Amino acid sequence: MAGISYPLLLLSHSHPQLILVWIYRVTFHPLAKYPGPWLAKVSDFYGAYHNVMGRLHTETEVSHRRYGPIVRQGPNKLVFNSVTALHDIYYSKDGVQKSYGYVTMIPAPGAFNVFTAVDKDIHRFKRKVLNQGFSDQTIRAFEPTMLHHIDIFVRKLMRAPNYNDAADGWSPPYNMTACSRHLQYDVMGEFGFGQSFELQIKTDNHFLIDAVTATTRKAGAYVQYPKLQYLQLDKLLYRKGLWMREKYLQLMGRLVRERLSAEKDSQNDLFSFLVDAKDPETGKGFTESELWAESRFLLIAGADTSSTGLTAAFFYLTAYPECYAKLVSEIRTTFTSGSEIRTGPKLASCHYLRACIDEMMRMSPPISGTLWREVCPGGIDLDNNHIPQGYDIGVNPYAVHHNEELYPDSYTYKPERWIVSDDNPREAVERARFAFSPFSLGTRACAGRNMAYMELMDTLARTVWYTDFKRAEGPLGQISAGEEGAREGRHRVNEFQLEEHITCHHDGPYVQFRGRKGFGEELFKL
Ligand code: HEM
Numbered sequence: 001m002a003g004i005s006y007p008l009l010l011l012s013h014s015h016p017q018l019i020l021v022w023i024y025r026v027t028f029h030p031l032a033k034y035p036g037p038w039l040a041k042v043s044d045f046y047g048a049y050h051n052v053m054g055r056l057h058t059e060t061e062v063s064h065r066r067y068g069p070i071v072r073q074g075p076n077k078l079v080f081n082s083v084t085a086l087h088d089i090y091y092s093k094d095g096v097q098k099s100y101g102y103v104t105m106i107p108a109p110g111a112f113n114v115f116t117a118v119d120k121d122i123h124r125f126k127r128k129v130l131n132q133g134f135s136d137q138t139i140r141a142f143e144p145t146m147l148h149h150i151d152i153f154v155r156k157l158m159r160a161p162n163y164n165d166a167a168d169g170w171s172p173p174y175n176m177t178a179c180s181r182h183l184q185y186d187v188m189g190e191f192g193f194g195q196s197f198e199l200q201i202k203t204d205n206h207f208l209i210d211a212v213t214a215t216t217r218k219a220g221a222y223v224q225y226p227k228l229q230y231l232q233l234d235k236l237l238y239r240k241g242l243w244m245r246e247k248y249l250q251l252m253g254r255l256v257r258e259r260l261s262a263e264k265d266s267q268n269d270l271f272s273f274l275v276d277a278k279d280p281e282t283g284k285g286f287t288e289s290e291l292w293a294e295s296r297f298l299l300i301a302g303a304d305t306s307s308t309g310l311t312a313a314f315f316y317l318t319a320y321p322e323c324y325a326k327l328v329s330e331i332r333t334t335f336t337s338g339s340e341i342r343t344g345p346k347l348a349s350c351h352y353l354r355a356c357i358d359e360m361m362r363m364s365p366p367i368s369g370t371l372w373r374e375v376c377p378g379g380i381d382l383d384n385n386h387i388p389q390g391y392d393i394g395v396n397p398y399a400v401h402h403n404e405e406l407y408p409d410s411y412t413y414k415p416e417r418w419i420v421s422d423d424n425p426r427e428a429v430e431r432a433r434f435a436f437s438p439f440s441l442g443t444r445a446c447a448g449r450n451m452a453y454m455e456l457m458d459t460l461a462r463t464v465w466y467t468d469f470k471r472a473e474g475p476l477g478q479i480s481a482g483e484e485g486a487r488e489g490r491h492r493v494n495e496f497q498l499e500e501h502i503t504c505h506h507d508g509p510y511v512q513f514r515g516r517k518g519f520g521e522e523l524f525k526l
Pocket of ligand 1 (some may be wrong): 115116205276301302305309365366371439443446447
C-alpha cells in the first residue's frame with residue numbers, strides 16, 4: 001500500500017481541494033460509517049489498482065475477514081458478504097440496475113450489448129432474442145460440433161493411440177491454460193460463427209488470446225474507476241494490446257461480414273439464428289451493428305470463462321488425488337466407450353463429476369469480481385441497512401464462496417459437499433446451493449450456463465475416459481499454485497491462482513497425460 005500512497009500524496013499537494021473531498025468522504029459522507037481500507041474510502045483508485053494487479057477478489061475476501069460482512073470498497077461502493085444480500089441484490093426487480101461501470105465497456109455511444117445494457121428495457125429485448133439461441137434444443141444440436149473439438153483436445157494430450165507403450169508413457173508437461181483456451185475459443189468460433197479459429201491445430205490466430213487479455217485488463221480497471229477512461233491510459237499501458245486488439249477487430253469484422261453474406265441458414269450457428277431472431281412481441285430483431293457487438297462479447301463471455309473453469313478443474317483434480325481417483329472410478333464404470341460420453345441419462349448420472357465441477361467453480365469462480373449494481377430511486381434495504389439511490393452495491397462471488405459460515409473449511413476442495421450422504425445432510429447441500437453463484441442470479445445471470453456445463457462435463461469425462469493424468473513434478477508443477485509466505489490470499493498452495501480482470505487470467509497448471517492402454521484407437525480412428 002505504501003507504494004501507492006506516494007502518488008496520492010503528490011496529488012494532494014498539487015490539488016489541495018482533493019484533501020477537502022477526502023475529509024468529507026471519511027467523515028460526513030452517507031457511507032462514512034462503513035468500515036473498509038482507507039484508500040477505498042477516499043478514492044476508486046483502490047479498486048482500479050488492485051484490479052490491475054489482478055487481486056481485487058482476494059483483497060475483497062481479506063477485507064471481509066478484517067472489517068466484517070459489509071465493506072466500503074470505494075467512496076460510493078459497498079460490498080456485502082451474506083446470502084441474504086446476494087439474493088436481495090441480484091433478484092431485485094426495481095431496486096437495482098447494472099452500475100455505470102458497465103457503460104465504460106461500450107465501443108461507441110449507444111452501442112450496448114446484452115451484457116453492457118444498463119437500461120432494463122434494452123436488456124429485456126436483447127436477452128429475449130438471445131435466449132432463443134441458447135435453448136436446450138439449439139445447444140443439443142451443437143453438441144456434435146463441440147465433441148469434435150473436444151476429441152482434438154484429447155488426441156493432442158494423448159499424442160498417439162498407444163503412446164503408453166513407450167518408456168513410462170507420460171507426455172511432456174502441457175500448460176493447461178493454453179490447451180483449454182485453444183479448445184474453448186475454437187468451440188466458441190463454431191458456436192458463434194460456424195467456423196473454428198483453429199487455435200488447436202494452427203498458431204495463426206493465437207494472438208486472439210493476448211488481444212482478449214489486453215481488452216479485459218483495461219476493461220477491468222475502468223469498471224472499478226470509470227473516470228480512468230478519460231486519461232486514455234491504454235495508449236500508455238497496453239500499447240502491444242492495442243495493436244493486437246486491432247488485429248482481433250479485423251478478424252471478427254471479417255467473420256461477421258462473411259456470415260452476413262453467406263446463404264441464409266447455411267450454418268447451424270448462433271449467428272444464423274440471431275440474424276433471423278425476432279422479439280416475439282414486437283417483431284424487432286438485431287441490427288447489423290448489434291449483431292457485431294453481441295458476437296464480440298459472446299466470444300469472450302463463452303470462451304474465457306469456460307476455459308478458466310476447465311483449467312481450474314485440472315488444477316484441483318491434480319492437487320487432490322483422492323478426488324481424482326473417485327472421478328476416474330465413476331466415469332470408467334458408467335460408460336462402455338468414450339464415444340458414448342455425451343449429454344444423456346448416463347452423463348447426468350455422474351453426480352461426482354458434476355460435484356467436481358461445482359466445487360471448482362466455488363473455489364475459483366471464472367468471474368471472480370464483484371458485479372456492481374447501482375441502487376435505483378427509493379433505495380434498497382439489505383441486512384438491516386437502507387442504502388439510498390445512486391450508490392453501487394454488490395456481493396463478491398469469490399468472497400461469498402469462501403464465507404466459512406456458508407462453506408466450512410472453504411479453502412479445501414471437497415466435491416462431497418455437493419452430494420447428500422450420511423456425513424452431509426440434505427440441509428447442508430441446500431445451504432451450499434443457496435449461496436452458490438458463479439453464474440450470478442436473477443435476470444442478468446449467465447445466458448450460457450447450460451452450454452458451459454455441457455462443455456465442462458463432456459471435456460472432463462472424455463479426458464478421464466481416455467487418459468490418466470498427473471501434475472508435473474518440480475517447480476513447473478507449482479506454476480498456478482499459491483505460495484507459502486506470499487501475500488495474504490496468495491499463500492495457499494492448493495488454491496488455483498486467478499488474476500481477476502472481469503474474466504480471469506492465469507498460467508498453468510502443467511499436467512502430464514498417458515493414454516489408457518487399448519482405449520485410444522477409437523479416438524484416433526474418428
Ligand atoms: C463456466 C463458464 C461461465 C461462467 C462462470 C459464466 C458466468 C457469467 C456471469 C457471472 C455473468 C453475469 C455477469 C454480470 O452480471 O455482469 C454472465 C453473463 C453472461 N454470460 Fe456467462 N459464464 C460462463 C459461460 C458462458 C458461455 C459459454 C456463454 C455463451 C456461449 C455465456 C454467455 C453469457 C451472456 C450472454 C451473459 C450476459 C447475460 C445478461 O446480462 O443477460 N456465458 N456469465
